[in-house]
Amino acid sequence: MKIELKKIQVRDLVEGYEDNDELGVRAFGDKLDVRPPYQREFVYGDKQRNAVIETLRRDFPLNVMYWSVRDDGTYEVIDGQQRTISICQYVEGDFSIPIGGHQLAFHNLQQDQQDQILNYELMIYLCEGTDSEKLDWFKTINIAGEELTNQELRNAVYHGTWVSSAKKYFSKNNCPAYAIGSNYMTGSPIRQDYLETTIKWMNYGDVDGYMAAHQHDLDASPLWLYFQNVMAWVKVTFPKWRKEMRSVQWGSLYNRFKDADLDPVKLESEIATLMQDEDVTKKRGIYIYVLNREERHLNLRAFPDNQKREAYERQGGVCPVCQDHFELAAMEADHITPWHAGGRTIAANCRMLCKEDNRRKGGV
Incomplete structure (x- = not known):
């Protein structure tokens, strides 16, 4: 040069x-x-x-x-x-x-x-x-x-007609994507967060692959149409807005559940209940849980050490499943009545299982 x-x-x-x-x-x-x-x-x-x-x-x-x-x-x-x-x-x-x-x-x-x-x-x-x-x-x-940012570098690597078109939709202050999606997205359009996120959603995480395949497309209207469909689905499925909705990966949920028969009224009733549940420490995970029923997204509150110790002493260090004795460090806390069945994270609902039985119980 x-x-x-x-x-x-x-x-x-x-x-x-x-x-x-x-x-x-x-x-x-x-x-x-x-x-x-x-x-x-x-x-x-x-x-x-x-x-x-x-x-x-x-x-x-x-x-x-x-x-x-x-x-x-x-x-x-x-x-x-x-x-x-x-x-x-x-x-x-x-x-x-x-x-x-x-x-x-x-x-x-x-x-x-x-x-x-x-x-x-x-x-x-x-x-x-x-x-x-x-x-x-x-x-x-x-x-x-x-x-x-990674997306700014990708824009440089794959620059062309497609990037120029995509930036009109996703990369300007008050761009169309911001206008309809700012309540449901994090990041900044001008730092390319909206563009990167939408490509990840549409192409299941492979941003480079999508941009390489479409670098010389004349416009990015298919990506823009996809984004509009995602936002429309979110607003129909979850009509009551909460601040936690900004942190949800909506595209992934849309890809999986867009054709499911969902009842927005029933979903909102369950969401409202879960928002008040003190055992649910990751509130944004509620929107994922009500669709796929996986409790890991809720980050349920764990039993504190004093309750674990209390249960361990009450059991005499014996695992109620295998009936063997273990040191406290070799055991894990478990809900007697499962959380999804109404069991709370309180001392009376705590028991200690050996690690092997507790993980077998959890399907690990």
């Missing part, structure tokens, strides 16, 4: 700046693609964004940035998108920063203060090479910065 250092003034960088959302971000007289397909969305917070402008305002050195030279003589940002957008947004008047006890946008500055920022020289490395070389370089230089 050929690399050349070039100094570019801020006034030249911001010329022709346009942020057209899904259509991309342009600057440098329309010669710079600020957000190529492999780049993340804008993620700087106010503190980071303000620090960039303060660096320019004080004539402190700003970290070097890297642009790739395209065959047609235009450029694309390899590293420095966040800094570039921060600079352009400030000069455009999109935000203000604290200066001398006041919040001042660029247009509030005196002419000499504006000129000082516009004349600031940015250090840009211009890189020429193959697509693979540019992608490898992009990964390498980002290691020292804000670490890329």
Whole structure:
């Protein structure tokens, strides 16, 4: 790869700046693609964004940035998108920063203060090479910065028409997926959490396999349709929303139970009861349990050590199943009346079994 250092003034960088959302971000007289397909969305917070402008305002050195030279003589940002957008947004008047006890946008500055920022020289490395070389370089230089998520790296590896289409649905602030699924999802669209999660659901965990197979598809509408179906199924099956629903892997449940004959009224009645059960310590697991009946998802409250000791002494250290004697450490607590049959995690319902009998009883 050929690399050349070039100094570019801020006034030249911001010329022709346009942020057209899904259509991309342009600057440098329309010669710079600020957000190529492999780049993340804008993620700087106010503190980071303000620090960039303060660096320019004080004539402190700003970290070097890297642009790739395209065959047609235009450029694309390899590293420095966040800094570039921060600079352009400030000069455009999109935000203000604290200066001398006041919040001042660029247009509030005196002419000499504006000129000082516009004349600031940015250090840009211009890189020429193959697509693979540019992608490898992009990964390498980002290691020292804000670490890329796994999905951001996948977007780089499998960039193309499909990724560009998928990001419209899943990767923007207030994107369509966020609009209908934010109450049922965790993570951030702009850090690609929604996109990664949906692919995992649709392709049973194999994100790379799905993206490799569909890299050159013209659009991602099948994935978007799948996501809509999942959200519609959730809202019909579990019409009462609770905060615990954000942590449920809904796609996995949809894949397995979407054709099952489910009664939302009966499900809600059971869910409400389980939410009040003090033995159920993992409330989000209730939504899985009411469908597959596996108690492990509930993380049922364990007997405390004093109740175990009490039961052990009461039994004289003898396992009631095999009738052999064991030390306390070789035994495990068990519900006399099972939890699903109404047994509670209280001292009167505790007995100690040897590990072999207890695990045999539990089907392990």
